[in-house]
Amino acid sequence: MAVFTAVSLDDLSQWIKQFPLGRALALQGISSGIDNSNFFLTTERGEFVLTIFENLGIKQLPFYVQLMRHLAERGIPVPAPVPNADGELVVTLQGKPAIIVSRLSGASQMDPQPVHCAEVGRMLARMHLAGQDFEMTQPNLRGLDWVGATAPQVLPFLSEAEAALLRTEVAFQSEFAATAGYAALARGPVHADLFRNNVMFEGERLTGCFDFYFAGVDTWLFDVAVTVNDWCIDLATGALDEARVRALLDAYHGARPFTPEERTAWQPLLRAAALRFWLSRLYDFHLPRAAELLTPHDPTHFERILRERIERTAPELPV
Ligand SMILES: Nc1ncnc2c1ncn2[C@@H]1O[C@H](COP(=O)(O)OP(=O)(O)O)[C@@H](O)[C@H]1O
Numbered sequence: 001m002a003v004f005t006a007v008s009l010d011d012l013s014q015w016i017k018q019f020p021l022g023r024a025l026a027l028q029g030i031s032s033g034i035d036n037s038n039f040f041l042t043t044e045r046g047e048f049v050l051t052i053f054e055n056l057g058i059k060q061l062p063f064y065v066q067l068m069r070h071l072a073e074r075g076i077p078v079p080a081p082v083p084n085a086d087g088e089l090v091v092t093l094q095g096k097p098a099i100i101v102s103r104l105s106g107a108s109q110m111d112p113q114p115v116h117c118a119e120v121g122r123m124l125a126r127m128h129l130a131g132q133d134f135e136m137t138q139p140n141l142r143g144l145d146w147v148g149a150t151a152p153q154v155l156p157f158l159s160e161a162e163a164a165l166l167r168t169e170v171a172f173q174s175e176f177a178a179t180a181g182y183a184a185l186a187r188g189p190v191h192a193d194l195f196r197n198n199v200m201f202e203g204e205r206l207t208g209c210f211d212f213y214f215a216g217v218d219t220w221l222f223d224v225a226v227t228v229n230d231w232c233i234d235l236a237t238g239a240l241d242e243a244r245v246r247a248l249l250d251a252y253h254g255a256r257p258f259t260p261e262e263r264t265a266w267q268p269l270l271r272a273a274a275l276r277f278w279l280s281r282l283y284d285f286h287l288p289r290a291a292e293l294l295t296p297h298d299p300t301h302f303e304r305i306l307r308e309r310i311e312r313t314a315p316e317l318p319v
């Protein structure tokens, strides 16, 4: 259950008046999600999602929330934050930062086919292009600096084989990040967590994506790699499914052509994306937050993906 802060319709009756949404008519806690308290909110003006932030600090929130607004204004199907009468997007509720955003229609597609992967690839490329003139900046807080700081914390908990893999991969990624080829990669705001559970579909039509709370400025290719490592794999083995990889990459390339530098960096970045989630899952597994209510994600899933990407060459980026 991912409603950590209890809120009732009564609690909202005064608070909601600062928004141009009319009266709150219904409020329903959303059980999925692991970081925040989320509610479906019905008001006289329509359907919304209310999020109360449990862990993110008020300093980081403007980047995520303004990015959503920026993308929504440019026609990318993401939740649009609703400003209050003072133009503020983040306001306090029950002593914590909170936002109201538009509710996306549809449902997650947890068994994606090439047609769904193509939709995701096209939308991701459009999102990258639309983010180019976003003025705020914040690094990817799960980037290589975080990897370097976090790996030593989990190493004492690992078997010899896991520790060897982690050490070798961190060294490989650090070396790669120091190359001119890496420096030449296109960058901008990236979602950085575009997994199956963060995208909505109605049939074969993508209706939107959400959960921007890992977003930051990083290489666009890293975002593509994160997305391919979730959407285009056999979940049991981590192996890439060529038809889905092709569909996603071709659709992305159609909207924002890949560069020669990106073609060179593709295999290392698939590994970087696997390492990032292996490490965060290892951290959550071995060093859970106090009062953690939920079962942590299985780290071995991303260990398998990382080993796969090291052992087998993935389909190349389209030319
Ligand atoms: N704008 C939205 N429109 C529709 N559903 C949403 C929206 N935002 C969140 N949800 C629903 O809430 C759930 C939890 O949201 P999520 O952002 O994943 O939470 P957390 O940040 O806690 O992981 C999602 O799985 C989705 O069903």
Ligand SMILES: N[C@@H](CCOP(=O)(O)O)C(=O)O
Pocket: 033, 034, 035, 193, 195, 197, 198, 211, 277, 280, 281, 297
């Ligand atoms: N996608 C990450 C965890 C992030 O959780 P989310 O529910 O906020 O997407 C993983 O699979 O490790």
